[in-house]
Amino acid sequence: MNFFIVDAFTNEPFKGNPAGVVLLDKEIPKKLKQNIAKEIGFSETSFVLKKRKEFFIEYFTPVSEIDLCGHATIATFYVLHHLKLLESKKVLLHTKAGKLNIYISEEKIFMEQAQPKLGETIEKEKISKVLNISVDDFDTLPVQKAFTGLWDLIVPVKSKKILLNINPDLEYMKRFNDVASFHVFTLDESNGLCNTRNFAPLYGINEEAATGTANGALFYYLYKHNIVKKDKVYKIIQGESLNRKSEIFVTFDGKIKVGGTAKIIFKGQLLDF
Secondary structure (H helix, E strand, C coil): CEEEEEEECCCCCCCCEEEEEEEECCCCCHHHHHHHHHHHCCCCEEEEEEECCEEEEEEECCCCEECCCHHHHHHHHHHHHHCCCCCCCEEEEEECCEEEEEEECCCCEEEECCCCEEEEEECHHHHHHHHCCCHHHECCCCEEEEECCCEEEEEEECCHHHHHCCCCCHHHHCCCCCCCEEEEEECCCCCCCEEEEEEEHHHCEEEECCCHHHHHHHHHHHHHCCCCCCCCCEEEEECHHHCCCEEEEEEECCCEEEEECEEEEEEEECCCC
């Protein structure tokens, strides 16, 4: 089995969000996939198997399987495109979150996300204790759950300075076990639509440098709150707090699509088990 280490949502090495990508030539047990993901050690590792002209991907963090991962999907299809293993510019992907279309161009790969929806709002006083910030540090937009394959908690703060200085209580955050992550953002960003940070300690990820699914959920939240327009591509910045700046491109045309480029860093081979 060939495997790759890929930095997603960047065209620079050692920026963006790293993912493991394992190309399967046959099905292997889930326990083995989990052990491989733990050994590789990145926030997510994807395992992709081609059946006829369609692709099936499973995603594993170091501690558990998850339904969908945006940056690992971008990394996977960048590898497949690089190896000339794709037969068309539109590919059907099967995930635990459902069937999704992948769109390939020379510059970027876009993934379609699951049908978006918004969930309940949460009191800012409650979230301020988790993030160790003042209630006055929040933007006027609500703290609200949003979904494009996973439920994320979207948290608006007033400024980039506040965002980059957040030091959350990660153990307290784990008690919110009905969301995959806390996705904190500010519209105070001159080089893009917004700047974000993503915390998912429940899945063994204290902070992630680029999060495709959560930024898709954020974009739908912003669309429903009249901040962004339909059919226009916007750039979201993430990862500056980790010195791994990422650029995530998002649009909504009835479906949320999240995209970007990637950089292959290492290639190797997993021995037979």
